[in-house]
Amino acid sequence: MSKGSVLITGCSDGGAGSALVMAFQSEGYRVFASSRNLKTMSKIEDLPNVKLLQLDVTKTEDIRTATEVVREETNGTLTFLINCAARNYFMPLLDQDIEAGKALYDTNVWGPLAVTQAFAPLLIKAKGTVVFITSLSGYLNVPYQGTFAASKRSEEIMAETLRLELAPFHVKVLSVVTGAIKTMGQTHFDDWKLPEGSLYTPVESTIRDRARGQEGAPRMETADYAKRVVSEIIKGKSGKFWYGASAGVVKFGATWLPTSWMDSGVQIKTGLDVLVEQNK
Template identity: 45%
Template sequence: MPDKTVLITGCSAGGIGYALAQHFQKRGLTVFATARSLSSMTGLETLPNTTLLALDVTKPAEMAAAVEEVQTRTGGKLDYLVNNSGQQQFRPVLDHDIDQAKDMFEVNFWGVVRMVQAFAPLLIQAKGTLVNIGSIAAYLCPPFSGIYNASKAAVHALDETLRIELAPLQVKVLTVVTGSISTLITKKSPPPNLPPTSKYLPTEEYMEHLIQGTANFTTSKPAVFAEQVVQDVLNGVTGKTFRGANATATRFLPPLVPTFVKDKILTNGTGLDKVGK
């Protein structure tokens, strides 16, 4: 598949995008790996047929430069666009800083919209595939990540519309509903820093565990996840694919599990049982 091309956002080392870049390259694609900083992608520059681009999905000028670079190198086509850039913060909704919440939506949702608009001509020319990285958080809605949950739910809803709107243009859409993956994204989250007046002080220790990745969750390794997703993409899977730890359970169990049982699972060990007492 030497003529196929893919651009991936959010390719910092230790994350999903980095692993996706490695596996797409391994399968013979020409890869454009992007991140806000080139230095954060150390190691990818040694891979054949891989170009590193500095790209912040909140900066239209950098996006335009990336489009021009890809257009020049590929003759105006892009077979796969993978929107993976994202950030995550842990804080109760009542204590969430609105400006920080808006910043998260700028990356997780509006960044996707910008990328789709910018690269649509190249995808249309290639009759390509748009791949957006979603999350089981949009289905489960765990506590302390309400804004993140909402941003991913927005991406899922956007994809359903894009799937219909892009079909006449012969561009396919795939939403990757991502389970729990052992990446560095949570460690980049700011500390909760709850105000002294917060109702949720008993939960702060649990949020620190979420940030440090020491909460008691089953996770998948990025390489395993990436291999599965790349296979899905190259097989032409469209609609939704559920990949990563807990993703399959999220796909099938929620309609069968009573709400009070789900709530008990999501709140167990969080400290929420001590709130309001």
């Protein structure tokens, strides 16, 4: 007999969502694992008590269909909703294509909200918990990640507001401020390039390496991350939970250190020093 039900978005192989599926499944929960494409969830498709759902968080019809499937199979309840689906993004803000930025917000901000709205009746019936997987990037002024960081901080602000707005209905909300974790690699950035005429062309290779996750920063094993996060969710934690590589350091720095100190740290190995020398 399962302990309850969980729906997780963004469960493609090698990512945090897939690891969270495994962690919840091992704890005895009925898991609904979702992704934009069912073929991307091969690592979890044969796990007992796991059902795969096609769910693009930017598509209303996908959300509606997923909600109906879960409602029918759980008698109209959902214990945990995990908003994990997200897109990463790297681009200097002066080179940011505005339409591409809006599309990023559709996935990272409006998508999680739309999914939460759809599953709210099931969560309320279960007195459940909504979880938003956010990012340390929202607390750092990391060069070339401004749009992504802004989207994840926006998601977190909405999560914190929902924490208050859903409290009267006995639904908890948890934001997991996530540090760097190991994934299969950001291969979708292999063809990344700056627009023609960019002021950042002299350091294009540096930015591309960072987009691929090759900046040399420490990363936590995805399975270790998922196990601890699931443990905190099951305990009934709400509010904010910081976890992942460098999470504690960033939390302390963002709270207590001068902005200039934090800026000096995040600029390391970004190529900005090269641009400074070239523009003296």
